[in-house]
Amino acid sequence: MARPSATPLTPAQTWWLIATGVAVIAPLAVHVQAWLTAAAALALVWRAALAWQRAPLPSRWLLLFLVVAGCAGVLWQFRTLLGQNPGVALLIIFLALKHLEARSTRDGLAIVFLAFFLTLAQFFYSQVIPAAIASAAGVLVATATLLALADSRAAPPVVLRRAGVMLLQAMPLMLLLFVLFPRIQGPLWALPRDAGGATTGLSETMAPGSISQLSQSDAIAFRARFPERVPAQKQLYWRGPVLPEFDGRTWRPINERPQASLPYPEPAAGGIDYEVIVEAHGRHWLFALELPGSTTAATLATRDYQLVAREPVTTRQRHALRAYPAHQAGADEAESLRRRALFLPAESNPRIRELAAQWRANAQSDADVLRQAESFFLRQRLIYTLAPPLLGEQTADEFLFDTKQGFCEHFANAFAVAMRAAGIPARVVTGYQGGEVNPVDGWLIVRQYDAHAWTEVWLAGRGWVRVDPTAISAPTRIDVSLAAAVLAGDPLPLLMRTDLTWLRNIRFRWEAVANTWNQWVLGYNPDRQRDLLRRLGMPQPDWRSMTATLAVLSGVALLALTAWTLRRRRRRDPALALWDKLSKRLGRRGLARRPAEGPLDYAQRVSTALPQLADDMQAIARLYARLRYGPGTPTRLDELRRHVASFRP
16 A cells, blocks of 8 residues: 555646645746746646646656756846845746656645745735735645645535635634744844845935936835824925935935934924834935934934934834924034035036026025025926926026926926025935825825925025925925826826725725734834733733743633534534434434434334335435545535435435
């Protein structure tokens, strides 16, 4: 007799294994290279064709060649076989090719266990709700395949139902482990994402056209929650990179080392407390409501009043911050930095230089120059648009005097150049402006299309003062929204269209659910765990007490689950229910089943009393005995159900 692990696979078991491969590889297709997905799909389709035609499997030499070719492809793609992405790629190749040599249940078990491991790899790339649902589906199919390998005669619906019940029974223990198991600070398994990963959102530089590219993205940049009322829309300036360096077209930050404290003393009053959850964007900077208050243990600050994270924001981060909207800083700015904020390339933007010279000649102070510049921007009737025309080398001149159409970066660039030409230190600040309150959970959502740029000018006795030229020419952008300010006909992101309110409401509800998931599942860190355990009566939780509590609760949960399962099995055994139904029917004829009377003995007594039903009664008794005391199958249960239904004593 062959050992169970060496038993040949049946056709049904082979199809279960193919389904497992599809279930765990398909969700990874959006994260891995297209050629890798195509190769895995080709291998699975090949195996399905062989199973359909009952053809022999490929030779081991061919499989060895395919394995070497797959490894060579991974090495060519990543230049290494080590690391997160190469490791996942190799697992996909091994899982797909393992199907082409699977002959026994031992091979099937290897495929299932590899599938379980590959399911975890999905969370290296995404931990959102759809990824969790896809992983749960993969686990369900893999568990069902395990059951099918153990019982090849079970029908697919029965196998899936059993697998689902098993997973549901494991849920209480899983939740218990999730809540009580000591949390590990840091990324999954303490493995950071591969270096050089893609970045999203704002760039560390700004040139005309760089921010307008984000205007079509409705991806969430960050969320904010205010314990009191949300500030007015025109106060929601979320400060990001500060860009003092200018080469005639592109604005850049100054390379400096952030400090652990802000360059100015925190004001005594007027602060607004809020909480911000920043989505991963791959950079160091954070987005703080102007002007930021004191730093935290996880943040640093630059001399330009920009908050940055100590590590790149490669995962979602949560920060409790404070802002002082009425505060101005930088009155004691060093002269060297002010001179740096006056630089303009020689012979750049000559028309603005000439205009700025006129402003200076007619002004008594820098404030007078500023008022003239604001008046000029208003008179020019500049148009705010999501699709500005391309500009040449003299970007500010061409925008102000020729095209007169632009996005926020065009306005900020031109105004900063004009101020520098007039002898006033100026720089550009990028970040986000505004946001939209989700009516479902009350969080303010700031999306990529809220990206914005504005100007800061330095005035003696006041320091750095924010001047938003976009607000001068298109005030509805600041006071209302982006959609209210752009030209009719400009392409808007789907969520900004006012004629799709129903879609926005659905999106708001989904984002509220996702936000809850982010906070209570993905954001369940050691601090939150300690707070929860304190509420549960563990004022100073440690590893020893948590382990003891976990062991006791796990034991109680397992005992309760076992007792419930056994009781449910006894109460709901369908074969026993059918046998009891038959016995009651015979009892009305005076042939009630006696205590301790077995099914075969009972059938013999009934057959003697009712010889015309002897064959039917004997068949029912044999079916019932096989179902109760042997390896029952759904087919036999259906047969017993038909016999009992047709039995008329």
